[in-house]
Amino acid sequence: MGAKNGLTVLDMTRWAMACEFRILIAHPDEHYARQVAEAAFDEIYQLESAFNCFDPKSEISYLNAHAHKGYVAVSPDLFEILSFARQIYQETDGALDVTIGPLVALWKSAEQSKIRPDGKAIRDATDRVGMQHLILDPETNSVRFAKEGLQINLGSIGKGYAVGKAVEILRSFGVSSGLISAGNSTTYALGLTPDGTPWQIGIRHPESPNERVAVVELVDRSLSTSGGPRQRDEQVEEFFEHIIDPSTGEPVQTDLISASVITTDPTLADALSTAFYLRGKTFASHYCLANEGIEAILVEKYNSNRYTLSTIRGGII
Amino acid sequence: MSSSSERRATQLTRREFLTGSAATVATAFGLFTESAGKTYGPQDTINAAIIGTGNQGCFLLERAIKIPNVRFVACCDIQEKNLARGLAIAKGAKGYTDYREILERKDIDAVLIATPLHLHAPMTIDSLRSGKHVFCEKMMAYSIEEAKHMLRVARQTGLVLQIGHQRRYDPTYQHAHKLIREGILGKITHVRAHWNRNSNWRRPCPDPKLEELINWRLYRRYSQGLMAELGSHQIDIVNWMLEETPCAVTGVGGIDYWQDGREVYDNVQCIFEYPSGAKFIYQSITSNQYDGCYEQIMGDKGTIVLQIGRALLFREPRAEQLAWEDMAHKEKLQGKEAIVLDASKTPRLKEQRTEGEQLSPEQKVAKDPCLIELEHFFQCIREGLEPLSNPKTALGACVAAIKANEAMDNMKRVIIPKEEYRV
Numbered sequence: 001m002g003a004k005n006g007l008t009v010l011d012m013t014r015w016a017m018a019c020e021f022r023i024l025i026a027h028p029d030e031h032y033a034r035q036v037a038e039a040a041f042d043e044i045y046q047l048e049s050a051f052n053c054f055d056p057k058s059e060i061s062y063l064n065a066h067a068h069k070g071y072v073a074v075s076p077d078l079f080e081i082l083s084f085a086r087q088i089y090q091e092t093d094g095a096l097d098v099t100i101g102p103l104v105a106l107w108k109s110a111e112q113s114k115i116r117p118d119g120k121a122i123r124d125a126t127d128r129v130g131m132q133h134l135i136l137d138p139e140t141n142s143v144r145f146a147k148e149g150l151q152i153n154l155g156s157i158g159k160g161y162a163v164g165k166a167v168e169i170l171r172s173f174g175v176s177s178g179l180i181s182a183g184n185s186t187t188y189a190l191g192l193t194p195d196g197t198p199w200q201i202g203i204r205h206p207e208s209p210n211e212r213v214a215v216v217e218l219v220d221r222s223l224s225t226s227g228g229p230r231q232r233d234e235q236v237e238e239f240f241e242h243i244i245d246p247s248t249g250e251p252v253q254t255d256l257i258s259a260s261v262i263t264t265d266p267t268l269a270d271a272l273s274t275a276f277y278l279r280g281k282t283f284a285s286h287y288c289l290a291n292e293g294i295e296a297i298l299v300e301k302y303n304s305n306r307y308t309l310s311t312i313r314g315g316i317i
Numbered sequence: 318m319s320s321s322s323e324r325r326a327t328q329l330t331r332r333e334f335l336t337g338s339a340a341t342v343a344t345a346f347g348l349f350t351e352s353a354g355k356t357y358g359p360q361d362t363i364n365a366a367i368i369g370t371g372n373q374g375c376f377l378l379e380r381a382i383k384i385p386n387v388r389f390v391a392c393c394d395i396q397e398k399n400l401a402r403g404l405a406i407a408k409g410a411k412g413y414t415d416y417r418e419i420l421e422r423k424d425i426d427a428v429l430i431a432t433p434l435h436l437h438a439p440m441t442i443d444s445l446r447s448g449k450h451v452f453c454e455k456m457m458a459y460s461i462e463e464a465k466h467m468l469r470v471a472r473q474t475g476l477v478l479q480i481g482h483q484r485r486y487d488p489t490y491q492h493a494h495k496l497i498r499e500g501i502l503g504k505i506t507h508v509r510a511h512w513n514r515n516s517n518w519r520r521p522c523p524d525p526k527l528e529e530l531i532n533w534r535l536y537r538r539y540s541q542g543l544m545a546e547l548g549s550h551q552i553d554i555v556n557w558m559l560e561e562t563p564c565a566v567t568g569v570g571g572i573d574y575w576q577d578g579r580e581v582y583d584n585v586q587c588i589f590e591y592p593s594g595a596k597f598i599y600q601s602i603t604s605n606q607y608d609g610c611y612e613q614i615m616g617d618k619g620t621i622v623l624q625i626g627r628a629l630l631f632r633e634p635r636a637e638q639l640a641w642e643d644m645a646h647k648e649k650l651q652g653k654e655a656i657v658l659d660a661s662k663t664p665r666l667k668e669q670r671t672e673g674e675q676l677s678p679e680q681k682v683a684k685d686p687c688l689i690e691l692e693h694f695f696q697c698i699r700e701g702l703e704p705l706s707n708p709k710t711a712l713g714a715c716v717a718a719i720k721a722n723e724a725m726d727n728m729k730r731v732i733i734p735k736e737e738y739r740v
Contacts, residue, residue, distance in 0.1 A: 021599060031577070032521060034517070035517070035519050035521035035522075036521045038516055038517070038519075038521075039520060039521050042372075050379075057626060057684065057685045059379070062383065062685075062688070072383055073382035073383055074379075074410075075379040076405040077560075085738070139408065139409075140408050140409070141382075145662055173523055174522045174523055225432050238705075311558065
């Protein structure tokens with residue numbers, strides 16, 4: 001808690017979606033700010049309970065179990081995120097595919113058993129992956145799987161979506177200065193800081209988590225990062241990399257250490273950071289040049305203990 | 318919200334929220350009653366409406382739209398923002414700000430009611446009198462007399478009235494109930510339950526004129542406080558597990574932490590006495606969430622700790638070993654070994670003494686009890702069944718919660734005569 005320029009700065013953190021969500025609100029009335037933060041956390045918890053495919057009671061688990069038998073009416077949030085996922089799947093040539101559930105389950109099991117899955121297991125799981133099998137009916141907000149065994153996993157965009165919804169809550173209650181972040185992956189900066197300056201958000205050093213390779217200034221924009229030191233554990237074999245490439249069915253092979261995306265929509269930032277991490281620098285460059293308002297910061301391997309930084313359509317301070 | 322819609326919402330707040338209930342009560346006590354004779358086959362579509370599309374209403378609606386052969390054709394809320402949320406979920410439904418217009422529609426068979434507590438009775442009674450089956454959120458009613466009146470009208474009309482105590486529909490609770498009634502805990506002597514949070518229970522309110530509309534839970538003329546909003550769920554479970562209702566209650570409550578103009582207690586501690594001699598110690602506080610939410614049923618042969626989707630059995634040292642005990646999944650909690658009561662496996666273990674077979678994807682989905690309770694509501698309409706959470710069971714929780722508030726208000730032990738539960 002702090003106070004600047006007549007604004008109280010409320011800073012709250014809560015655990016949700018397997019990471020620490022942080023909500024920072026600058027507002028003259030601390031009690032009001034706290035109520036708004038609670039309302040935003042309530043929204044995040046609600047999304048977590050709907051989107052968590054590892055919770056058998058969640059809406060996504062219900063969909064995964066029933067949608068192959070016929071259309072299932074879903075909540076507006078679930079329909080919106082699935083519609084968005086289909087759009088981004090098309091725009092990224094399939095780099096981001098939320099039907100990746102069977103592959104995630106396969107590699108999660110491999111990580112636990114420390115036994116690499118064989119080619120047949122990978123082919124079997126890959127056969128049950130594919131956005132073309134996901135049928136969306138916007139007239140009724142209903143979803144159907146054209147293939148049995150399809151499993152949705154929103155891990156690559158759920159946090160970004162939750163950050164976006166929490167920002168909507170803050171805005172709807174008149175908050176004009178704040179910061180919302182989901183772990184180390186996605187952050188949104190709302191307005192200016194209480195000092196009247198842009199929010200400064202750091203991108204972590206790949207080998208030294210306490211250092212930053214870049215600091216980005218944000219105003220009403222989001223920064224999302226995929227890859228990075230947390231998701232690469234040198235102590236275990238490479239195949240336990242957490243991001244799976246839906247096109248190969250195997251853990252991603254990339255020269256990037258991390259990919260960060262800056263744009264106005266946190267769900268898009270979250271999705272594109274995964275897609276850029278998977279597809280690499282050339283793909284990211286083409287995408288940023290073809291689409292306005294998208295900036296990327298890529299950290300590449302240089303040799304065993306050095307890295308290079310590439311900024312595509314963005315400024316680094 | 319635009320300034321015109323704010324004005325409208327404010328006008329609605331004052332006119333309909335505060336005095337609208339009086340007008341509807343007049344209708345409720347009137348003479349007209351629609352016929353309850355309509356029957357529905359398994360494939361017939363039931364047309365439904367929802368009254369109240371705030372957080373809880375939308376929570377219900379998101380589940381109810383998944384039920385086959387049920388179509389939501391109308392949503393009602395006096396707040397424009399809430400109504401828009403409801404209509405976004407029930408695609409194709411028509412929006413209303415006056416629920417009586419919904420009741421006039423002959424094509425609507427059933428309504429879900431998720432409004433502030435003081436409106437449950439008038440809206441339920443109006444709906445039943447208009448020939449609609451009703452699912453009404455808990456607690457059943459603001460007053461004992463209103464709850465009894467709801468029960469009487471449901472009986473008179475022969476329509477389904479279900480109250481939203483969803484724990485009764487949770488397979489884990491049902492499994493625990495079966496085992497408890499079979500005597501797994503021996504003689505039940507004590508129950509403890511908590512629902513502890515660390516939050517102020519407020520929703521942000523950008524316009525002070527809307528404060529009582531948005532934060533109705535905090536004001537006595539609309540709300541019975543923590544005992545109704547949280548406690549009634551757990552009282553209902555204890556009544557069910559013990560198969561009796563409290564005969565006396567004492568308690569201490571206060572507005573001690575959140576001194577922000579609220580009128581309902583921010584902490585409650587009660588002891589309910591049951592005719593069997595069992596004592597039920599209940600607490601709900603808003604300044605510490607360590608204990609969370611659970612019910613602990615204690616008998617001379619064991620203890621069951623219940624939460625939604627999870628039940629643990631601790632055996633007393635003197636209890637005999639269960640036939641299936643060695644095969645059951647075990648967990649340690651605070652150094653004590655517990656048997657996990659798994660509704661999908663334990664009955665099979667008990668009957669067949671074999672490991673459960675591979676479950677299908679559908680079986681693996683532990684359904685949300687709120688979805689199950691709504692599925693059951695529509696099943697009751699189709700098959701003429703009595704809901705598990707029916708007006709009689711819900712009255713038990715309602716009476717006990719209101720009497721607990723009376724005990725805390727007057728700082729005395731309140732006797733609850735059997736007649737309070739009779740209609």
